[in-house]
Amino acid sequence: MEQVLSPLAIAHQHVVFEEGLALDCGVHLPRLTVAYRTYGRLDAARANAVLVCHALTGDQYVAETHPLTGKPGWWEVLVGPGRAIDTERYFVISANVLGGCMGSSGPRSPRGEEGDGQALWGTDFPPITIRDMVRAQRRLIAHLGIERLFAVIGGSMGGMQVLEWAATYPDAVFAAIPIATAAHHSAQNIAFHEVGRQAIFADPDWQGGRYWQSGRTPARGLAVARMVAHITYLSEQALTRKFGRRVRAGSSVLGPYSDIFEVESYLQHQGSSFVHRFDANSYLAITRAMDYFDLAAEHNDDLASAFAGTKTRFCLVSFSSDWLFPTSESRALVRALNRAAANVSFVEIETDKGHDAFLLDEPDLARALSGFLAGCAEHARLA
Amino acid sequence: MEQVLSPLAIAHQHVVFEEGLALDCGVHLPRLTVAYRTYGRLDAARANAVLVCHALTGDQYVAETHPLTGKPGWWEVLVGPGRAIDTERYFVISANVLGGCMGSSGPRSPRGEEGDGQALWGTDFPPITIRDMVRAQRRLIAHLGIERLFAVIGGSMGGMQVLEWAATYPDAVFAAIPIATAAHHSAQNIAFHEVGRQAIFADPDWQGGRYWQSGRTPARGLAVARMVAHITYLSEQALTRKFGRRVRAGSSVLGPYSDIFEVESYLQHQGSSFVHRFDANSYLAITRAMDYFDLAAEHNDDLASAFAGTKTRFCLVSFSSDWLFPTSESRALVRALNRAAANVSFVEIETDKGHDAFLLDEPDLARALSGFLAGCAEHARLA
Numbered sequence: 001m002e003q004v005l006s007p008l009a010i011a012h013q014h015v016v017f018e019e020g021l022a023l024d025c026g027v028h029l030p031r032l033t034v035a036y037r038t039y040g041r042l043d044a045a046r047a048n049a050v051l052v053c054h055a056l057t058g059d060q061y062v063a064e065t066h067p068l069t070g071k072p073g074w075w076e077v078l079v080g081p082g083r084a085i086d087t088e089r090y091f092v093i094s095a096n097v098l099g100g101c102m103g104s105s106g107p108r109s110p111r112g113e114e115g116d117g118q119a120l121w122g123t124d125f126p127p128i129t130i131r132d133m134v135r136a137q138r139r140l141i142a143h144l145g146i147e148r149l150f151a152v153i154g155g156s157m158g159g160m161q162v163l164e165w166a167a168t169y170p171d172a173v174f175a176a177i178p179i180a181t182a183a184h185h186s187a188q189n190i191a192f193h194e195v196g197r198q199a200i201f202a203d204p205d206w207q208g209g210r211y212w213q214s215g216r217t218p219a220r221g222l223a224v225a226r227m228v229a230h231i232t233y234l235s236e237q238a239l240t241r242k243f244g245r246r247v248r249a250g251s252s253v254l255g256p257y258s259d260i261f262e263v264e265s266y267l268q269h270q271g272s273s274f275v276h277r278f279d280a281n282s283y284l285a286i287t288r289a290m291d292y293f294d295l296a297a298e299h300n301d302d303l304a305s306a307f308a309g310t311k312t313r314f315c316l317v318s319f320s321s322d323w324l325f326p327t328s329e330s331r332a333l334v335r336a337l338n339r340a341a342a343n344v345s346f347v348e349i350e351t352d353k354g355h356d357a358f359l360l361d362e363p364d365l366a367r368a369l370s371g372f373l374a375g376c377a378e379h380a381r382l383a
Numbered sequence: 384m385e386q387v388l389s390p391l392a393i394a395h396q397h398v399v400f401e402e403g404l405a406l407d408c409g410v411h412l413p414r415l416t417v418a419y420r421t422y423g424r425l426d427a428a429r430a431n432a433v434l435v436c437h438a439l440t441g442d443q444y445v446a447e448t449h450p451l452t453g454k455p456g457w458w459e460v461l462v463g464p465g466r467a468i469d470t471e472r473y474f475v476i477s478a479n480v481l482g483g484c485m486g487s488s489g490p491r492s493p494r495g496e497e498g499d500g501q502a503l504w505g506t507d508f509p510p511i512t513i514r515d516m517v518r519a520q521r522r523l524i525a526h527l528g529i530e531r532l533f534a535v536i537g538g539s540m541g542g543m544q545v546l547e548w549a550a551t552y553p554d555a556v557f558a559a560i561p562i563a564t565a566a567h568h569s570a571q572n573i574a575f576h577e578v579g580r581q582a583i584f585a586d587p588d589w590q591g592g593r594y595w596q597s598g599r600t601p602a603r604g605l606a607v608a609r610m611v612a613h614i615t616y617l618s619e620q621a622l623t624r625k626f627g628r629r630v631r632a633g634s635s636v637l638g639p640y641s642d643i644f645e646v647e648s649y650l651q652h653q654g655s656s657f658v659h660r661f662d663a664n665s666y667l668a669i670t671r672a673m674d675y676f677d678l679a680a681e682h683n684d685d686l687a688s689a690f691a692g693t694k695t696r697f698c699l700v701s702f703s704s705d706w707l708f709p710t711s712e713s714r715a716l717v718r719a720l721n722r723a724a725a726n727v728s729f730v731e732i733e734t735d736k737g738h739d740a741f742l743l744d745e746p747d748l749a750r751a752l753s754g755f756l757a758g759c760a761e762h763a764r765l766a
Contacts, residue, residue, distance in 0.1 A: 231575060261570075
């Protein structure tokens with residue numbers, strides 16, 4: 001187990017919108033907190049802002065040491081001075097999603113109106129959608145004095161947010177880069193998420209979601225959820241290349257019931273290290289939001305109409321070995337964008353690293369991003 | 384929850400080998416029980432016996448109503464009078480695997496030498512291998528007065544047993560039909576099994592494997608294990624075709640945290656119905672045996688040498704949408720058999736049903752089996 005700070009001990013940079021937020025489910029969230037980080041400087045024209053949207057278990061600590069884990073930011077390979085998303089040129093913003101557990105309003109944040117610092121939302125936090133997340137980000141952007149984002153970029157669930165940004169606020173997005181994503185979750189994607197949720201529900205320490213009162217959290221259930229999800233982030237080839245059937249040092253096949261294969265201890269580590277930095281109820285809420293997401297359904301079952309008349313420039317990226325959000329999903333989006341006569345380019349990157357490739361040091365991804373952004377900057381007459 | 388009989392209340396047809404069995408792990412199992420069923424009649428020459436090997440959660444009830452669940456036998460579509468594996472022509476034998484929970488020696492059977500009917504093996508049952516399972520079946524076959532099997536047939540883990548039969552007792556197998564299987568488990572296969580095991584370990588009712596003493600079984604953990612495994616048995620296309628993103632009647636997106644999508648309630652049903660008929664410790668032991676299986680490693684890392692000089696006729700079958708045991712694994716076996724100059728045919732069946740296809744009413748599979756068996760029967764001069 002890694003030694004990490006208590007999640008609740010950290011003060012995240014944030015802004016509070018006392019007017020709250022009307023959610024898709026019909027509930028009006030009485031008070032909206034958005035935790036965020038920025039990198040680089042907003043130019044005088046307020047035209048160089050790039051919003052980076054994070055994935056299911058990501059957060060706003062994109063390009064700096066993570067305050068809980070002490071590890072590098074999750075996209076430092078791509079975001080920073082001189083990097084593909086160059087913080088010397090762009091003003092990079094990233095917000096913890098609504099429903100998250102790193103300072104934005106979510107199951108782990110206090111129910112403000114009860115005036116009791118100990119009372120947290122837990123599973124009473126209203127169900128949220130990707131569009132709700134985007135609405136919360138929109139508030140943050142306005143708060144920062146920005147009317148139009150130069151670019152919105154994100155992978156996986158971050159890509160869903162990019163699509164939702166482009167569909168909901170087309171005039172506020174000059175360029176959109178949805179990476180390794182889809183217009184909706186497939187039955188298989190939902191099924192894998194459901195296994196994770198059932199693992200959390202099955203943990204008696206989940207206690208109907210009110211675990212914060214007892215001090216015991218459903219760590220074992222959440223770890224199992226993380227383990228199964230992690231398999232879907234990697235390709236079969238990547239697992240074979242990294243671990244194959246190698247047996248752990250000091251371990252032997254036909255020994256007692258313990259982790260024998262390296263891939264087993266790797267997965268167990270993925271599970272146990274995750275539970276220190278993530279909240280089980282946030283995991284439930286955010287996986288739900290991903291499963292609900294259906295951009296076509298939001299537009300009369302016509303994906304193209306989500307982008308009707310759009311002036312946004314799109315660059316879609318997929319990875320050849322990603323079986324969670326396969327290239328076919330990106331192609332379906334490209335076809336819809338073509339039907340909407342949108343300006344769209346598409347790159348499928350050859351890699352055996354699976355869905356996880358969007359988080360890794362993948363030179364082809366860096367080249368695609370920096371090239372597309374440079375081209376857009378020219379069109380936008382960015383300084 | 385389905386109403387089923389208590390697993391321990393059933394008397395399974397079985398044979399006891401008091402001399403026990405020497406296992407690969409070095410332990411001598413003091414007493415070996417093999418529960419089995421037969422269908423059809425052994426001919427005078429004792430030459431028409433077909434051994435059907437079951438998969439991870441299968442059992443010996445191949446072609447008759449299951450005594451616990453009341454459902455049809457798991458392979459009634461293929462085994463029976465006039466079926467592809469014709470019980471009017473062949474004498475079909477099926478045994479519960481060593482380590483299983485339907486009457487053969489396994490974690491749920493009594494530790495005989497302690498003379499206490501209540502004391503079960505639990506996790507003290509020694510770790511077993513696919514080869515151990517086959518050795519136990521070999522005892523049964525000898526007990527039935529059979530020297531040579533006309534055919535050994537099985538899918539998934541059943542296919543592993545077929546391969547092991549052909550490699551270990553080549554003279555006892557005239558024809559071998561390994562279906563939807565592989566010479567070893569991949570890192571991804573191990574990873575999915577490990578998630579299931581961790582879900583069982585995480586259930587406090589597992590109680591270190593000694594749950595039979597308390598009357599509480601790790602049903603929730605075992606259900607989660609079944610759910611994740613079940614996803615791997617189906618293709619993404621099959622899940623989309625069967626469920627897509629359909630919402631359950633009476634349910635709505637953005638409602639409370641419950642199963643909203645049909646695929647979720649389907650999976651939950653797969654999990655909850657499974658725990659009534661299966662033992663968690665058996666699940667641990669058998670998944671381990673599958674993960675350990677490595678036919679090349681048993682033969683100096685040379686898969687071809689596992690089949691050196693074999694006279695067995697092989698027919699391998701794979702399914703185009705099976706991603707758990709993909710066609711590439713069958714092709715690797717075919718190449719090894721070719722290097723061993725074996726008599727081998729190979730069929731890849733086009734289907735979107737995934738790994739599960741070997742259990743379903745798949746006409747192409749029935750045709751492949753009956754055709755191959757008929758050809759072999761001619762060569763074997765079967766009456």
